[in-house]
Amino acid sequence: MSQEEKPDKKPAADNFAEMFRAFGQAIGEVFDDPELKRKAKEFADSATDSAKTLANRFKDEDVKAKFRDVGKAAEEFGKSVADNFKTEKKE
Numbered sequence: 001m002s003q004e005e006k007p008d009k010k011p012a013a014d015n016f017a018e019m020f021r022a023f024g025q026a027i028g029e030v031f032d033d034p035e036l037k038r039k040a041k042e043f044a045d046s047a048t049d050s051a052k053t054l055a056n057r058f059k060d061e062d063v064k065a066k067f068r069d070v071g072k073a074a075e076e077f078g079k080s081v082a083d084n085f086k087t088e089k090k091e
Contacts, residue, residue, distance in 0.1 A: 014051070016047070016051040016054070017044070017047055017048035017051040017052075019074070020043065020044045020047035020048070020051075021044040021047075021048070023040075023044075024037075024039075024040025024041060024043050024044045025037070025040060025041075025044075027040055028040045028041075
């Protein structure tokens with residue numbers, strides 16, 4: 001299926017950039033620190049620029065494999081955080 005046939009699916013580079021943007025914003029809000037929020041925004045902007053540069057590399061098989069590992073690590077981190085909040089909620 002071509003990119004045109006999947007209008008609701010974002011390119012990997014956009015998802016990559018959005019992940020950093022959301023993570024930085026969440027961390028800044030959690031710690032309610034204006035300086036941290038500013039730095040997180042700078043980091044997200046930099047990651048967005050890098051994602052644009054990496055967009056063509058997502059086609060390489062070794063790059064895909066490495067990003068699968070990154071995805072697994074992010075998923076495990078997310079589950080760990082969610083489990084931590086479930087445990088705290090029960091107490």
